[in-house]
Amino acid sequence: MSKSSKTQEYVRLWTTYGQRVYAYILSLVANRADADEVFQEVSMTVWMKFDQFELGSNFRAWAYRIALNKVREFQRARRYLPVFLDSDLLEIVDRLTTERSEALDNQYRALADCLGKLHPRDRDLIERRYRVGATPKSVSQQVGRSVAAVYKALSRIHDALFDCMRRATVMEEYA
Amino acid sequence: MSNRLSSEEMAELRRLIQGLYDGRITSDERARLKQWMRQSEEASWIYVQYMNLYAGLHWDTAQESELEQAVPKGAAGASRSAILGFLGDVFQQGTNFLSRSLVLSLLLAVGLPFMLFLILILHVARQPAPVARAMPVAKITQMHECVWGEGSAPLPVGADLFPGQRIRLSGGLVEIVFADGTNVIVQGPSTFETNTRGEGFLHIGSLVANVPKGAEGFTIRTPTATVVDLGTEFGVAVEDEKDTLEVQVFQGKVALKTGVEDADRKPSHHHLVAGRAVRVESADRQGKMVVREVAFSADRFVRRLPAPTKPVKAAIIADFSGGEGNAQVDQFPGTAGSGWATGWNVEKAKELKCITSIEQANPLLGGGKYLRVLLQRESGVARARKAITVERRLALTDRVDLTKPYVVSSNLRIDVLNRFTESRDRLGICSRNIPQSEAGREGQLSTGWYICVVGKGNKFGKSGSWIFFARNRKGQAIGVDSRIPAREGNTYSFRILVDPSARQWTPSIAVNGGKWTKFKPMGMRTRGTAKENGYWPFLRLHCWAGGGNKGEDVGEVGFSVDSGLPRGKRLRLVRYWGGEAYRGNNG
Numbered sequence: 001m002s003k004s005s006k007t008q009e010y011v012r013l014w015t016t017y018g019q020r021v022y023a024y025i026l027s028l029v030a031n032r033a034d035a036d037e038v039f040q041e042v043s044m045t046v047w048m049k050f051d052q053f054e055l056g057s058n059f060r061a062w063a064y065r066i067a068l069n070k071v072r073e074f075q076r077a078r079r080y081l082p083v084f085l086d087s088d089l090l091e092i093v094d095r096l097t098t099e100r101s102e103a104l105d106n107q108y109r110a111l112a113d114c115l116g117k118l119h120p121r122d123r124d125l126i127e128r129r130y131r132v133g134a135t136p137k138s139v140s141q142q143v144g145r146s147v148a149a150v151y152k153a154l155s156r157i158h159d160a161l162f163d164c165m166r167r168a169t170v171m172e173e174y175a
Numbered sequence: 176m177s178n179r180l181s182s183e184e185m186a187e188l189r190r191l192i193q194g195l196y197d198g199r200i201t202s203d204e205r206a207r208l209k210q211w212m213r214q215s216e217e218a219s220w221i222y223v224q225y226m227n228l229y230a231g232l233h234w235d236t237a238q239e240s241e242l243e244q245a246v247p248k249g250a251a252g253a254s255r256s257a258i259l260g261f262l263g264d265v266f267q268q269g270t271n272f273l274s275r276s277l278v279l280s281l282l283l284a285v286g287l288p289f290m291l292f293l294i295l296i297l298h299v300a301r302q303p304a305p306v307a308r309a310m311p312v313a314k315i316t317q318m319h320e321c322v323w324g325e326g327s328a329p330l331p332v333g334a335d336l337f338p339g340q341r342i343r344l345s346g347g348l349v350e351i352v353f354a355d356g357t358n359v360i361v362q363g364p365s366t367f368e369t370n371t372r373g374e375g376f377l378h379i380g381s382l383v384a385n386v387p388k389g390a391e392g393f394t395i396r397t398p399t400a401t402v403v404d405l406g407t408e409f410g411v412a413v414e415d416e417k418d419t420l421e422v423q424v425f426q427g428k429v430a431l432k433t434g435v436e437d438a439d440r441k442p443s444h445h446h447l448v449a450g451r452a453v454r455v456e457s458a459d460r461q462g463k464m465v466v467r468e469v470a471f472s473a474d475r476f477v478r479r480l481p482a483p484t485k486p487v488k489a490a491i492i493a494d495f496s497g498g499e500g501n502a503q504v505d506q507f508p509g510t511a512g513s514g515w516a517t518g519w520n521v522e523k524a525k526e527l528k529c530i531t532s533i534e535q536a537n538p539l540l541g542g543g544k545y546l547r548v549l550l551q552r553e554s555g556v557a558r559a560r561k562a563i564t565v566e567r568r569l570a571l572t573d574r575v576d577l578t579k580p581y582v583v584s585s586n587l588r589i590d591v592l593n594r595f596t597e598s599r600d601r602l603g604i605c606s607r608n609i610p611q612s613e614a615g616r617e618g619q620l621s622t623g624w625y626i627c628v629v630g631k632g633n634k635f636g637k638s639g640s641w642i643f644f645a646r647n648r649k650g651q652a653i654g655v656d657s658r659i660p661a662r663e664g665n666t667y668s669f670r671i672l673v674d675p676s677a678r679q680w681t682p683s684i685a686v687n688g689g690k691w692t693k694f695k696p697m698g699m700r701t702r703g704t705a706k707e708n709g710y711w712p713f714l715r716l717h718c719w720a721g722g723g724n725k726g727e728d729v730g731e732v733g734f735s736v737d738s739g740l741p742r743g744k745r746l747r748l749v750r751y752w753g754g755e756a757y758r759g760n761n762g
Contacts, residue, residue, distance in 0.1 A: 005356075022234060084205065093219060100220070104224070107227055130232050155189075162189075166224065
């Protein structure tokens, strides 16, 4: 396979699985800033090591393995800071994410629908919250509610989205 | 699934997970959540699903700096809404299709109801994307001597490019591969924007697109024209604000459409085949475009990137013996160059006598010339109000890229420690910087990393041993006792691994060329991001000999320094996107 078509294959795979890798990393670090940082590292590494990837084999599994290693590296480098997922929890989360990737994919796909089902006011709040640079405080100022009220409302909306996404996959889970 | 949770348990679990993510739970609650997840697979699964939800919601805002510039251009697809999610993809393709100049003819051809339906779809898909996550549409795959333009965050090879993301190049070449497989080489100076998986917008500058089989239809837009590929390799150059543009076809053929649909002028269509080149210019004030044939020039565009060179480790050396073969830079005080931003600077305190000299006899570990510093406080002189420093600033990105992890090492021999008995008596090696936010508090806070010996025992450690001054994970100032005593006549080798983005440093010490003792990483003393701290660019020897009050005995400190060797990655022309990815952990 020529270099350029390999590159094209890479771009295709990464645009397909990039988001899933991001979600996987986020579940391993439980923090957005860290997830962004690790994701960049992983994105680079996947790209640089893509020559070693055997086309036709499981790209997701391969990328997840790189991500898991990067998360471990990241934790080692920051051992000086508290880590939520210790190595045993990392393993649990990794196993669940891998084993049930299909359910998680379906949930992610359902997110758009679930957002659509929210009350417009709630959707507005979520949009404000996830806008670039937004904080609960800035959101609270925009909507004229207290920070605590915003947190409370966001928790409720997240729970609603969570339930909605889960319903989309309940069949797989309890089949 | 076993051990199903009760609704109370579920409510509690949700609260803990959400609190964890928002950083709003106590350490006890964290511990409880951990324990719960260890014991119950169901709890772990709920956690994973919540993270999946957050990741879905966040997926758009990760590339903050780039997305801020992401203003959707003419292409409707540039504003894919994450709220539409996967559906958005479908809509996006639909609108792309429509936006390719077919809108008018289609609308004329079909009836009004269908037209309304189309408008509705367009309207939905064109909604601004408040949770604007889009999948990357292209990727940077190679670069050559890239110089990033103002307002453009430097991107590394491998960086994803998103819809509406703009790249400003002042010079050099960037190779971008679009998701449809098209390979584009953008040549600086240029401003280029990735719109969709099969479309880019060239604001100014030039590029060559190489479109593989199957990606036909790849489109380059410019302010005044659209070039649609029909299976080919072609170059486009937008020359100036007057929107003059040149298109040249190397292989295959392209369709060129000039003019703007919504204006009063009619677009004109042309087909160009390999070996042809045209120039498009506005002919009058009304913006009428004229297309005329020009000579084909094989050298007009850069079609291939030169082979990449591998990064090499680099070092900046100060051994006062000509270092890297540049005697002028390496003398004392020396000059800027070879990775140094300045020569050595000696800052004296008026109460202290400071004698510096380059010596050759009795060399330190490595042999050769070295710098000797002797400080004296004479009897009857008031206590020194400031330290004496001998320091030199490192260039931020010359040879060694200080924004990446790098190592500073230095040999330091203690020649004299006479009357070194007060807590004000200090001898150390440190970085320095004075962040704007800390101006005026230099004495306390100007060092990022700091290793010193203190004349008198203090709360941080045993008197007479090397102490690391740092911050702990909570951001509190701490001192860590190395338990390595500082003695006259010994030569201490210091090796400090500085990780700017993590705001961490990891020291190692060896005595008289013996085995290294490595210590744990610790936080930088100064606050603020690495960038605000200028990446701690100084190598500084820091000495107080100010103990005691007026009228007391003479104090004297002498030390010798050799081979300060900041080592690190060779300067790379790229940095991680987003610049300072670090989000303060140490306060």
